[in-house]
Amino acid sequence: MKGKIFIIEDEASIIQLVQHNLEKEGFVVSSSLNGNEGLKELKKFEPNLLLLDWMLPDLSGIDICKNIRRDSNFKSLPIIMLTAKGEEEDKIKGLESGVDDYVTKPFSFNELSARIKAVLRRSDPKVVANELIFEDLKLDRTEKRVFRSDKEIQLGPTEFRLLEFFLTNPKRVYSRDQILETVWPNNVNVESRTIDVHIRRLRQSINIEGKKELIRTVRASGYSLI
């Protein structure tokens, strides 16, 4: 999991292309084909970044943008605008209304991907960082290795993703549902108690002799990385 991205775009083909490729890169992606519903879903989804089409059937991209900026919970949500060629003049207006970057259609996926990473690197480095560190715990994404106090730890794929998830937001408590949504592949149905077992496995692996427990149970709420 590298982070969550939401897409509001009325061309299904674009959504499909972008969503598929972003998921391949490890992002969790959700999308909507129109503005009003998109806004609602977005706020539920809590993405790390929004890809927003300029021209939508109902709301204009700029209205969505303004709405988001007015909402204190999403004031600083990074937004990348997708504009069609020839909307050049609007660009400046777009940037003024709080857009972080824009990409003109048609674009290659690589171009978009590069922009996304650049924006995320500025706004929320943890999302794209290669090394996630918390106290004496270190996770290396490209090497797929985990260390506790410089001692390497072996984790199964699920435990790895679970730890990666916690490391992108240490101290924050996540409910079992939230964990399921982001750590497990979409549309997989597992018992919520299954998470307890994985938490146990993760704890067992990362708790080394003499070092303190790193995963905190918050009764009736979920778990957090201390």
Next chain:
Amino acid sequence: MKGKIFIIEDEASIIQLVQHNLEKEGFVVSSSLNGNEGLKELKKFEPNLLLLDWMLPDLSGIDICKNIRRDSNFKSLPIIMLTAKGEEEDKIKGLESGVDDYVTKPFSFNELSARIKAVLRRSDPKVVANELIFEDLKLDRTEKRVFRSDKEIQLGPTEFRLLEFFLTNPKRVYSRDQILETVWPNNVNVESRTIDVHIRRLRQSINIEGKKELIRTVRASGYSLI
């Protein structure tokens, strides 16, 4: 594959000369005749080095340069500027704007080639190195030989390329898809499980008595050179 080079240059004859010769030396080369398109293609191509003409019909070389330096994904892309004689005064300006070296036209291919290698040697030695070395493993590109602890090892062509690939980025985990994309000739369709078999063959060849395993399996992710 020694690395990828992109050329932005409006004289087709120069592109032809340079591209052909670079390809003969084992580089993968792509090019564009104008600035704006070049920029886009370049970002898609992800080269290890850029040859950039100073004077272009649309964008000036220096603008391209600045654009690239602003893009965090290409901040450190080495650039060699191609300038016409008499543009001497501009040279300093060019170097200030983040150019790594420049070559004045007309130039001989050998001169250019030497500069390219010098710049790559500084910025990304693995790309041009003739010998790739990792621990007690050594691969000689020109002689096409592989040694483990000074003992020569025979590899088939595919295993050779596979090992070369791993050696350019030790420790990094590659998915089967990534391996396919880079190690196999373009647009060849092979089962992703086929890679397992080649990994096995490679392992069998490079694992000599008493020495440790060098290829790591990362379940659900791929393989890496330890």
Next chain:
DNA sequence: TTAATTTGTAATATTTCTGTAACATTAAGA
């Protein structure tokens, strides 16, 4: 051309991981 090597795939074996259920323990409120 023939022989030798290399390649890709399919079939099978082996290993590792996952989810669940069952039972144990703990924490919080009555």
Next chain:
DNA sequence: TCTTAATGTTACAGAAATATTACAAATTAA
């Protein structure tokens, strides 16, 4: 303190991923 709900722990069977093998087709060398 007792009760109950939530979490911890364990073991295990089935699933999923990888390893291994064998073989036929393709390529290269002789």
